[in-house]
Amino acid sequence: MAIAIGIMAVAVRLIAIDQPYIDNWSWRQGDVAAIARNYYENGFHFAYPQIDWAGDAPGYVGTEFPILPFLAAICYKLAGVHDWVGRIQAVIFFAASLPCFFLLVREIFGELAATWALIFYSFAPLNVFAGRSFMPDVPSLSLAIIGLYFFLRWVENAEKRFFFASAIMISLSILIKLPSVLIGAPIAYVTVAAPKAFGVAPLSKNSCDGHRPPLQLLALFAAIALLPSAIWYWHAHQIAGRFYPHHFFGAGGIQIMSASWYWKIAKQITTSSLTPLLCAAAAAGFFLARSTKNAGLFQSWLGAMILFIIVVGYGNRHQWYQLPLVPIAAALAGVACAFVALKLTSRAVKIGFSVFLAGWFGWLAHNYATSFYRPVAAELRDAGLELKRTTPENSLIVAADNGDPTVFYYAQRKGWHFLEKDGIYDGNPSDSEQVITDLEILRKRGANYLVFTKNTSWWLDYYRGFAQHLAENATLMETTSGFKIYELKSVKALP
Numbered sequence: 001m002a003i004a005i006g007i008m009a010v011a012v013r014l015i016a017i018d019q020p021y022i023d024n025w026s027w028r029q030g031d032v033a034a035i036a037r038n039y040y041e042n043g044f045h046f047a048y049p050q051i052d053w054a055g056d057a058p059g060y061v062g063t064e065f066p067i068l069p070f071l072a073a074i075c076y077k078l079a080g081v082h083d084w085v086g087r088i089q090a091v092i093f094f095a096a097s098l099p100c101f102f103l104l105v106r107e108i109f110g111e112l113a114a115t116w117a118l119i120f121y122s123f124a125p126l127n128v129f130a131g132r133s134f135m136p137d138v139p140s141l142s143l144a145i146i147g148l149y150f151f152l153r154w155v156e157n158a159e160k161r162f163f164f165a166s167a168i169m170i171s172l173s174i175l176i177k178l179p180s181v182l183i184g185a186p187i188a189y190v191t192v193a194a195p196k197a198f199g200v201a202p203l204s205k206n207s208c209d210g211h212r213p214p215l216q217l218l219a220l221f222a223a224i225a226l227l228p229s230a231i232w233y234w235h236a237h238q239i240a241g242r243f244y245p246h247h248f249f250g251a252g253g254i255q256i257m258s259a260s261w262y263w264k265i266a267k268q269i270t271t272s273s274l275t276p277l278l279c280a281a282a283a284a285g286f287f288l289a290r291s292t293k294n295a296g297l298f299q300s301w302l303g304a305m306i307l308f309i310i311v312v313g314y315g316n317r318h319q320w321y322q323l324p325l326v327p328i329a330a331a332l333a334g335v336a337c338a339f340v341a342l343k344l345t346s347r348a349v350k351i352g353f354s355v356f357l358a359g360w361f362g363w364l365a366h367n368y369a370t371s372f373y374r375p376v377a378a379e380l381r382d383a384g385l386e387l388k389r390t391t392p393e394n395s396l397i398v399a400a401d402n403g404d405p406t407v408f409y410y411a412q413r414k415g416w417h418f419l420e421k422d423g424i425y426d427g428n429p430s431d432s433e434q435v436i437t438d439l440e441i442l443r444k445r446g447a448n449y450l451v452f453t454k455n456t457s458w459w460l461d462y463y464r465g466f467a468q469h470l471a472e473n474a475t476l477m478e479t480t481s482g483f484k485i486y487e488l489k490s491v492k493a494l495p
Contacts, residue, residue: 052405057244186297254311
């Protein structure tokens with residue numbers, strides 16, 4: 001059964017695997033894809049990832065450990081530059097996590113709960129969509145789950161292969177996505193709840209008191225898991241400080257927000273991220289699992305995630321930040337489903353219950369997941385492809401794109417978001433004077449073309465002074481229902 005679920009889960013993620021990066025998370029994928037293409041075109045300088053929206057500057061930025069775009073760039077050498085190359089990485093990492101997640105839940109809650117947990121983990125809307133997106137989140141989560149399972153195995157039998165496998169997987173997970181450090185919560189729980197005779201009996205059959213793993217081994221584990229990340233993120237911070245646009249991905253997210261902000265996140269989690277059914281089952285499972293001694297592994301992870309959402313309130317405006325809630329909720333929901341199934345005595349009723357519940361969840365997951373796939377950035381891609389076709393390769397583009405770099409990626413051109421402040425997207429203008437000033441600064445830095453999409457073309461009607469200025473200093477090259485492209489008149493460049 002678990003194998004069949006896994007095959008279906010992977011198959012679902014292969015649907016539209018060649019979709020361009022124009023879906024709900026286009027802007028984040030566009031940056032990762034740009035880094036990959038810049039590796040491919042500008043040399044494989046791993047420690048210096050480059051984005052496209054730094055205009056005439058190289059565009060080095062501080063990022064997570066960029067192993068995913070680097071691997072994609074290597075694949076481009078073999079298969080050419082295709083959008084599916086980036087997407088398929090998440091599918092592969094997700095598939096690798098499936099057996100470890102199933103075995104982890106089975107170790108604690110039993111096989112029936114693990115089977116249901118695997119269904120929920122595989123088809124939760126947030127995980128389905130993230131599991132085929134060119135982003136580091138699913139690979140990082142998958143490595144964390146694998147590392148957690150190997151850590152549990154090491155605690156059970158003290159085999160060195162599990163120790164080093166766990167430490168390396170956790171290290172890579174944190175390198176790829178820093179918030180994965182939260183996996184330390186369930187690892188700490190496993191450590192505290194270690195078996196009385198370390199390395200002899202399984203954790204699930206022992207009380208939570210008694211001997212712990214040797215402190216020297218725990219120190220070595222922490223060094224392997226954390227030291228590479230400390231080194232890399234220090235380097236990434238230095239890169240952001242040295243090079244324009246001085247950007248460090250994820251900076252500024254640590255900020256406690258208003259109650260209404262968290263209410264919005266909660267509604268999002270209970271609907272499009274997990275579905276109401278999964279949330280309700282997970283809530284029931286949370287209380288039912290209290291009698292299972294080592295349920296604390298998932299409960300401690302849940303507590304860490306709640307604290308993370310509160311403290312990193314502003315960062316959690318990005319829905320993918322809540323991705324670790326998927327395995328947690330899936331495991332607890334599996335407990336609830338197994339509890340109900342065991343209370344049913346009739347085989348026919350059990351089958352009916354299973355079919356109904358799986359079908360209901362599948363219907364909800366499909367309805368919520370499809371909203372993620374909407375081509376919200378299609379006009380940005382269309383504009384980018386037109387710029388690629390009609391402009392010289394060294395052109396610099398000014399894009400009124402709401403901060404989404406899709407135009408630059410598909411144009412294969414460098415440029416600036418519009419408006420911009422120190423290279424970073426600065427939102428909508430307050431008046432015509434602000435727009436004109438920003439445009440003139442960028443023209444003096446060598447900007448050749450200006451593009452509006454249907455989401456920003458209202459500027460031309462609302463800011464009449466700017467529209468007049470543009471008419472005097474640019475020529476309309478192309479206009480469609482989705483975008484407008486202007487060629488800017490040249491001016492004397494800034495020294």
